Amino acid sequence: MTTTARPLTRIQQEKREIILEAALDVFSANGFRGSTIDEVADSAGMSKPNLLYYFRSKEDIHATLMERLLHTWLAPLLEFDDADDPMTEIGSYIRRKLEMARDFPRESRLFANEILQGAPRIMGMLEGELKELVDEKARIIENWMRAGKIAKADPYHLIFAIWATTQHYADFDVQVRAVLGPGRDGEGRFEDAARFLEQLFLGCLKV
Amino acid sequence: MTTTARPLTRIQQEKREIILEAALDVFSANGFRGSTIDEVADSAGMSKPNLLYYFRSKEDIHATLMERLLHTWLAPLLEFDDADDPMTEIGSYIRRKLEMARDFPRESRLFANEILQGAPRIMGMLEGELKELVDEKARIIENWMRAGKIAKADPYHLIFAIWATTQHYADFDVQVRAVLGPGRDGEGRFEDAARFLEQLFLGCLKV
DNA sequence: CATTTTTTTGACCGATTGGACAAACGTTAG
DNA sequence: CTAACGTTTGTCCAATCGGTCAAAAAAATG
Numbered sequence: 001m002t003t004t005a006r007p008l009t010r011i012q013q014e015k016r017e018i019i020l021e022a023a024l025d026v027f028s029a030n031g032f033r034g035s036t037i038d039e040v041a042d043s044a045g046m047s048k049p050n051l052l053y054y055f056r057s058k059e060d061i062h063a064t065l066m067e068r069l070l071h072t073w074l075a076p077l078l079e080f081d082d083a084d085d086p087m088t089e090i091g092s093y094i095r096r097k098l099e100m101a102r103d104f105p106r107e108s109r110l111f112a113n114e115i116l117q118g119a120p121r122i123m124g125m126l127e128g129e130l131k132e133l134v135d136e137k138a139r140i141i142e143n144w145m146r147a148g149k150i151a152k153a154d155p156y157h158l159i160f161a162i163w164a165t166t167q168h169y170a171d172f173d174v175q176v177r178a179v180l181g182p183g184r185d186g187e188g189r190f191e192d193a194a195r196f197l198e199q200l201f202l203g204c205l206k207v
Numbered sequence: 208m209t210t211t212a213r214p215l216t217r218i219q220q221e222k223r224e225i226i227l228e229a230a231l232d233v234f235s236a237n238g239f240r241g242s243t244i245d246e247v248a249d250s251a252g253m254s255k256p257n258l259l260y261y262f263r264s265k266e267d268i269h270a271t272l273m274e275r276l277l278h279t280w281l282a283p284l285l286e287f288d289d290a291d292d293p294m295t296e297i298g299s300y301i302r303r304k305l306e307m308a309r310d311f312p313r314e315s316r317l318f319a320n321e322i323l324q325g326a327p328r329i330m331g332m333l334e335g336e337l338k339e340l341v342d343e344k345a346r347i348i349e350n351w352m353r354a355g356k357i358a359k360a361d362p363y364h365l366i367f368a369i370w371a372t373t374q375h376y377a378d379f380d381v382q383v384r385a386v387l388g389p390g391r392d393g394e395g396r397f398e399d400a401a402r403f404l405e406q407l408f409l410g411c412l413k414v
Numbered sequence: 415c416a417t418t419t420t421t422t423t424g425a426c427c428g429a430t431t432g433g434a435c436a437a438a439c440g441t442t443a444g
Numbered sequence: 445c446t447a448a449c450g451t452t453t454g455t456c457c458a459a460t461c462g463g464t465c466a467a468a469a470a471a472a473t474g
Contacts, residue, residue: 009450029324033241037432048433050452058432109323112378116316116323117236119381126385134386151410156387157403164375165368171319172371174326178333179341180363196364203358204410218421218471244462256464257422265462 016054019044020068023061028106031113032062066114066121069107074130076100080137086144087202090162094197097166102190108170134159150205158201165197223261226251227275230268235313238320239269273321273328276314281337283307287344293351294409297369301404304373309397315377341366357412365408372404 022044026035037058041051055061076096083089101108119126134156141155169176169190180189215223229251233242244265248258262268283303290296308315326333341363348362376383376397387396 011451015451031238031241031320031324034238034324035240036430038430047453049435049454052433053451056433112319112323113238115379115382116319117238117241119385123381123385126382127388130382131386131388153406154399154403157400158407160375160379160383160386160400161372161403161407164371164379168367168371172322172367174330175322175333175337176367178326178330179338179367181334181338192361193364193367196361196368199360200365200368200407200411204407216420222421243460245460254423255462256424259463260421263463 012054015046019046019051019054019061020065023065024106024110027062027065028110028113031117032058033117037061063121065110069110070122070125070129072100072104072107073111074133077133077137080140082140082143086141086149087205090150090205091198091202094162094166094201095194097162098169098190098194098197101166101168101170102187105170105173108167112167112171148207151207153205162197162201165200169193219261222253226253226258226261226268227272230272231313231317234269234272235316235320238324239265240324244268270328272317276317277329277332277336279307279311279314280318281340284340284344287347289347289350293348293356294412297357297412298405298409301369301373301408302401304369305376305397305401305404308373308375308377309394312377312380315374319374319378355414358414360412369404369408372407376400 019040023035023040025043026040029035030039035058037051038048040061041048044051055064076093079096080093081089114122137159138155141150141158144150145152145155176189184192226247230242230247232250233247236242237246242265244258245255247268248255251258262271283300286303287300288296321329344366345362348357348365351357352359352362383396391399
C-alpha cells in the first residue's frame with residue numbers, strides 16, 4: 001500500500017508558514033500545555049477546523065516547530081571551529097549566541113519552555129546529537145588549553161556558562177528590562193551585554 | 208461589618224502546607240496555565256473540593272506560592288554586603304546562588320516560568336523591590352571598582368551573569384545532565400560548576 | 415453523652431478543551 | 445458550464461477545565 005505523498009501546494013506551504021509563525025508566538029509565551037489551538041488559530045487569522053486541515057493536531061504543530069528550532073539552535077555551535085586564535089573563535093561564538101537571543105527571542109523561550117518542562121519531546125536529541133556535538137567542541141577547547149593558548153577551565157561548564165548568559169537576555173528579557181529601567185531602552189542593553197560578556201569570558205581565559 | 212479574621216487551626220496550617228508543596232511540584236513543572244487544580248489535588252492526596260476548601264482558587268494558590276518564593280529568592284542578594292574583600296563577597300554570593308539552584312530547583316523553575324510568561328503577576332515587584340535592591344548592590348560594586356579593588360565592568364550585567372549561570376543548573380537541569388552524560392551523576396556537577404564559576408567571575412575581576 | 419464546628423467528598427455546573435465531520439465555498443481544467 | 449479538487453467553516457462531540465453546593469463524616473466542645 002503506497003501512501004501517495006503528494007507535494008504541498010503553494011497555498012498549503014504559505015498557510016502552514018502562517019500557522020507556525022502564530023504558534024511560535026503562542027507556544028513560546030505560554031508553553032505547550034498552557035496554549036490552546038483556538039489561540040493559535042485566532043493569532044493565525046483562521047478558524048480552528050481550518051488550522052486542523054493543515055496540521056493534524058496540536059502536537060503536530062509543536063513537533064514541526066521544535067524540529068525547525070533545533071536546526072536554528074545548533075547552528076552557532078556547529079560553526080564553532082578549531083581555529084588558530086581561540087579568543088576570536090570564542091568571542092564570535094558569544095556574539096552569535098547573543099545575536100540569536102536578540103533576533104530570535106521567541107525561539108529561545110520556546111526552547112527554554114521545553115527544557116523547563118523536562119524536555120519530554122527532545123530528550124533523545126539532547127542525549128544524542130547535542131551531547132555528541134558538545135563533546136566534540138569540548139575536545140577542541142581542551143586542546144587549546146593543553147597547547148597553552150587559553151587558561152585551563154572545565155570546557156563543559158564554560159559552554160554552559162555561555163549558553164546561560166546569552167540566552168538570559170531572551171528568556172529573562174522582562175526582568176532585565178525591569179531592572180535596567182526605562183533609561184536603557186531599545187537594543188542598547190545587547191551592546192552592553194556583548195561588551196561585558198567578552199570581557200568576562202575572554203578575560204578569565206587569558207593565559 | 209467586621210470580618211472576623213480567626214487564626215488558622217493546626218489542621219488548616221498543615222493542609223495548606225501540603226497543598227503548597229504539591230502545587231510547587233505541579234506549577235514548576237508545567238507553568239501556571241499548563242497546570243490543573245485536579246493535578247495539584249491528586250498530588251496533595253486530597254479531593255479537588257477539599258483543596259478548594261483551603262484555597263479559594265487556583266490563582267490564590269499560585270499567589271501564595273509566589274509570595275513565599277520572592278522572599279526566598281531575594282535572600283542571597285539581601286545578604287550581599289559592602290565588605291572589605293569584594294572577591295570573597297562576590298564568591299560567596301555565587302556559592303549561595305548555586306546552592307539555591309541545587310537545593311531549591313523547583314522554586315527556581317517556578318520563577319523562570321513566571322518570567323518566561325512575561326511576569327504578569329510580579330511585574331510590580333520586579334520594577335520596584337528588585338530594581339531598587341539591584342541598584343543598591345550595583346552601587347556597592349561600582350565603589351569597589353572605583354577604589355581599584357576589582358576590575359571595571361558593568362555591574363548590572365555582572366549580576367545578570369551570576370543569576371544566569373547559577374540558575375541555569377536548576378532551570379536547564381535536564382539539558383546539563385544529558386550533555387554531561389551518566390558519568391558525572393549525583394551532585395558532582397555542582398562542585399565542578401562552583402569551581403568553574405569562581406574561576407570565571409573572580410578571574411575576570413582580578414585587578 | 416449530645417451538640418456544634420470543622421473537614422471531606424460525591425454530584426453537579428457552565429465554559430473550554432482538542433478534535434471530527436459534513437456541508438459549503440472557491441478555483442481551476444476540461 | 446460543469447466536474448473535480450482544494451479550501452473553509454458551522455456544528456457537534458466527549459473530555460476536561462475551574463469552581464459550587466449540599467450533605468456526610470470527623471473532631472472538637474459542652
